[in-house]
Amino acid sequence: MKCECPDLITGVCKWNKKDITYWEEMNFSGFTREEVKALYDEAWMTWARVADFNPRRVDSADKANVVAREAFLGLALGWSGLPCGVSDNAQLGQKYKSNTRWTKKALLETMRHEIGHALGLGHMRGTIMSPSAMGFDKLTEKDIKEIQERYGKRTSPEPDPDKLDKEEFKIF
DSSP states (O other): OOBOSOSOOOSOOOOSSSEEEEEEEOOOTTOOHHHHHHHHHHHHHHHHTTBSOEEEEOSSGGGOSEEEEEEOOSSOSEEEOOOTTOOTTOOEEEEEESSSOOOHHHHHHHHHHHHHHHTTOOOOTTSTTSTTOTTOOSOOHHHHHHHHHHHOBOOSOOOOTTOOSOGGGOOO
8 A cells, every 4th residue: 555644744643632523435346335334433443442532423524523535546545634733623634545446455454544644643664554554454563552652542441433423422
């Protein structure tokens, strides 16, 4: 996988809150909408299982901190904005290559990588955050160390990504 995010990020880049909302609308050949939704949720949960933040799927793009869409990309399979110095209600964009033949494994790996960027991680060789991260089906110790330095270790039960924008979860 080739990634278009910069290799060097200066300073600590992260959200200054624990509840991070997301929304995606992506359709890829060979996948149902439900399969894409489940893969994107799982990619968020990969990070949330080890770090103390709560990803929440919301029901519209205007309520989301991270908005993922498919796009025509050149060599890169994905791209994500970074939360460096953003306000709590900022919205970052993510793009996933529409003009490629995805496998489930490659799409999930790419989603995990780009969500890592959306959480503030830069590129790190030999990890899921490597600029060419194909082949990493789980987080490495270095990935876990970096995400926990930003958000702390998970101390509460895993969040439920299926909880939509209900009154008790509103953050805006």
